[in-house]
Amino acid sequence: MSHIETPPLTMSPATTPPERPTKQALLKGWRRRCPSCGNGQLLSGYLKVRDECAVCGETLSHHRADDGPAYLTILIVGHLMVPFMMFAWTKFRPDPMVMVTIFSIGTVALSLYLLPRFKGMVVAYQWAKRMHGFGRDRDSAG
Numbered sequence: 001m002s003h004i005e006t007p008p009l010t011m012s013p014a015t016t017p018p019e020r021p022t023k024q025a026l027l028k029g030w031r032r033r034c035p036s037c038g039n040g041q042l043l044s045g046y047l048k049v050r051d052e053c054a055v056c057g058e059t060l061s062h063h064r065a066d067d068g069p070a071y072l073t074i075l076i077v078g079h080l081m082v083p084f085m086m087f088a089w090t091k092f093r094p095d096p097m098v099m100v101t102i103f104s105i106g107t108v109a110l111s112l113y114l115l116p117r118f119k120g121m122v123v124a125y126q127w128a129k130r131m132h133g134f135g136r137d138r139d140s141a142g
């Protein structure tokens, strides 16, 4: 039986790029700013991610946010609204039409507020963890 050499799972210390601060990147993403510099706008329009930061030139087109922001929005809004509906119904017993109106508007408004912010955070997380194309440095990307 021969010994099989397996390549190391991590890059050697000499080639490992410096770590990016995840927490700061997530905060910048929440503010819909570039995860690298925190100054440039991350999104053009409501949800479209810019190809690159207008301030620092960081390439942002590497993101693969896909359904992540929508999933997070549904998760959070659902877990906030359902207990609040239970509370409002048992405590105040409002007219059903009042209940429907308030919670419809509240749910839509909260979703529209959170969705671009979660998208910023998902893109910032991918940037900080060097996922997808974010791992390549600008000078080595070509």
Ligand SMILES: [Zn+2]
Pocket: 034, 035, 036, 037, 038, 039, 040, 053, 054, 055, 056, 057, 058
């Ligand atoms: Zn930037």
